[in-house]
Amino acid sequence: MAGDSFIAVVLLFTDLLIYVAAVETPELPMPPWYVAVPLDIVMVAPLVFRRKATLWSAYLVLLIGIPHGALELGAASAFAVMISIYSVLVYVGRKQGLLYLAATLTISGLQLWADPPQDVWVLAIIGVFSSALCWTLGEFAGARRAYHEEVEARLHLLETERDQATRIAVGEERGRIARELHDVVAHAVSVMVVQADGASYAVDGNPEMAKRALQTISETGRGALAELRRLLDVLRSDGDDEPRVPQPDASALTDLADRIRQAGVPVTLAIGTEALAGLPAGVSLGVYRIVQESLTNTLKHAGQGAQAEVLVRREADVIDVRVTDDGAGGAKQLVPTATKAAPHGAPAGPRRLTVPGGNGLIGMKERANVFGGTLEVGPAPGGGWQVHARLPVRLAT
Numbered sequence: 391m392a393g394d395s396f397i398a399v400v401l402l403f404t405d406l407l408i409y410v411a412a413v414e415t416p417e418l419p420m421p422p423w424y425v426a427v428p429l430d431i432v433m434v435a436p437l438v439f440r441r442k443a444t445l446w447s448a449y450l451v452l453l454i455g456i457p458h459g460a461l462e463l464g465a466a467s468a469f470a471v472m473i474s475i476y477s478v479l480v481y482v483g484r485k486q487g488l489l490y491l492a493a494t495l496t497i498s499g500l501q502l503w504a505d506p507p508q509d510v511w512v513l514a515i516i517g518v519f520s521s522a523l524c525w526t527l528g529e530f531a532g533a534r535r536a537y538h539e540e541v542e543a544r545l546h547l548l549e550t551e552r553d554q555a556t557r558i559a560v561g562e563e564r565g566r567i568a569r570e571l572h573d574v575v576a577h578a579v580s581v582m583v584v585q586a587d588g589a590s591y592a593v594d595g596n597p598e599m600a601k602r603a604l605q606t607i608s609e610t611g612r613g614a615l616a617e618l619r620r621l622l623d624v625l626r627s628d629g630d631d632e633p634r635v636p637q638p639d640a641s642a643l644t645d646l647a648d649r650i651r652q653a654g655v656p657v658t659l660a661i662g663t664e665a666l667a668g669l670p671a672g673v674s675l676g677v678y679r680i681v682q683e684s685l686t687n688t689l690k691h692a693g694q695g696a697q698a699e700v701l702v703r704r705e706a707d708v709i710d711v712r713v714t715d716d717g718a719g720g721a722k723q724l725v726p727t728a729t730k731a732a733p734h735g736a737p738a739g740p741r742r743l744t745v746p747g748g749n750g751l752i753g754m755k756e757r758a759n760v761f762g763g764t765l766e767v768g769p770a771p772g773g774g775w776q777v778h779a780r781l782p783v784r785l786a787t
Contacts, residue, residue, distance in 0.1 A: 391438055397473070405430045405464030411783060426463050433466045437473060444481045448474035448490055452497060468517075472524045480526030480535060485529065491521060505584060505715075506615045518688040555632065569679070569753040578614030580686045582607045606652050639674035640666045640702065642769045643681055647700065650685045655698055657685065660704035669709070673781050676757040677711055680765075683750045684713035684777040692717020692775070708763075709781045716774040754779070 402657035406427070412420045420426065433454050436447040451474045455467035471494055479487035498517055638646075647657040666674070681700055688698045696717030703710050751767060754777070758765040763781035770776035 394440055395438050398437045401434045401437070401466040401469055405433070405466045408464040414500065421461055421463075426461070428527060429454075429458055429461070430463055430466060433463075434470060437470055439479045440474065441481060444477050447484065448478050449493075452490075452494060456497065456501070468520075472520055475521060475524045476528040476531070479525060480532045483494070484532075487525070491525065494521065504666050512553050569689070569756060572774065575618070578610050578617075580690050581610045581649065584653050584689055585610070593627070602652075606649075610649070623724060638678050639671065640677040641674070642701065642702065646678070646682055653689055654684070654694060658697070658699045660699070660701045660703075664710065665704040667700050671785060673709060673761055673783055676761060676763075676781055677709060677779075678775065679757055680711055680779050683714055683754050684784065687750060688713075688715040688717060688775070696774075698723055704783075705745060707783045709783055711777075711779040711781070713777045714770050714774055715776075716772075717768075 408537045409420060409423075409426050409430070433451070436450040436454070438590060440447040451467075451470045455471055458464075475487065475494060476489055478490045484672040495518075499514075502514060507591040545557045584652070585607045589600040589607070592599040592603065643659060643661065647659045650657045669677070685698055685700070688696060696715050698715040700715065701710075754767075755764075755765050758779050758781060763779060764781045766776075766778045
């Protein structure tokens with residue numbers, strides 16, 4: 391409003407100067423000052439609000455301009471009307487601008503017809519060209535204003551999409567890190583707990599076995615620490631020039647099976663011919679993590695004397711992974727409610743995992759879903775427990 395107020399003051403000051411000059415000229419009859427000055431003020435006052443109340447301001451200018459022009463108090467009425475034509479077009483729209491322009495030309499024409507001056511045609515031409523000029527300026531300013539509004543809307547949309555993409559990326563990265571931490575920590579801690587229990591039983595009767603168990607605990611702990619340090623280095627690193635330790639893949643299943651055997655669970659590993667050849671890195675890591683989590687659950691819940699079998703085979707463009715055990719601890723594993731009788735004489739009823747949250751099963755399902763695969767977890771047909779995953783293999787052509 392500061393700029394509009396300045397325009398109103400300039401027009402008022404101009405009209406007052408014209409009035410003073412006319413009063414000093416006896417040939418020009420002018421109304422008394424207590425009529426002229428208030429009318430000049432009222433004439434320019436609506437311009438102050440031309441942006442906030444454009445239509446009200448414009449039509450007030452048009453109405454007040456009738457007596458102001460009839461008394462010939464100055465040029466404020468003409469300039470105020472031209473400014474109002476521009477304002478209505480820019481701040482309201484083309485339709486209202488056309489209506490206001492038609493009303494302005496009609497009233498101006500009637501005024502010239504009722505009291506025609508000597509140079510009536512000159513004034514008419516000047517009025518038409520002035521209106522056309524203000525309309526052209528309004529069209530240009532309106533187009534520019536619309537362009538800036540469109541640019542601002544697009545920038546806002548881009549910022550919103552960028553923030554949304556950032557939140558999605560952060561959520562996905564947190565989920566990936568959580569899966570990696572769970573896979574590393576749960577597997578290592580499970581092995582260490584089982585070996586520690588075995589060592590506590592064998593420390594008196596079989597010191598050599600207790601020594602091997604403690605050695606396994608030490609090696610497993612060091613491996614887990616190395617994995618945790620690698621993940622922390624990735625989280626702390628800001629650049630891409632830091633060395634990276636490769637992730638385990640399906641080729642490391644043999645070492646995984648050996649570690650589980652050392653922990654006390656016999657594992658039979660069967661990998662089909664050419665099953666792992668040419669696997670994408672992500673699918674290969676997914677196969678390893680699913681087998682790792684399945685064997686870890688077997689180690690924790692299958693009970694004494696349980697055995698596990700891992701079968702990995704290739705079917706066209708699908709990797710089929712099946713991990714089964716014959717343990718009696720299936721009732722402790724996290725799966726949806728099972729209606730079959732519990733194996734090995736265990737009480738019938740729902741079989742659920744006692745580990746809080748069930749992050750292992752969630753992690754396996756997420757890994758399968760990432761690659762468009764499927765995961766089935768539940769009682770095995772012949773007793774025990776089974777994890778069955780099928781992961782599509784999308785090879786580059």
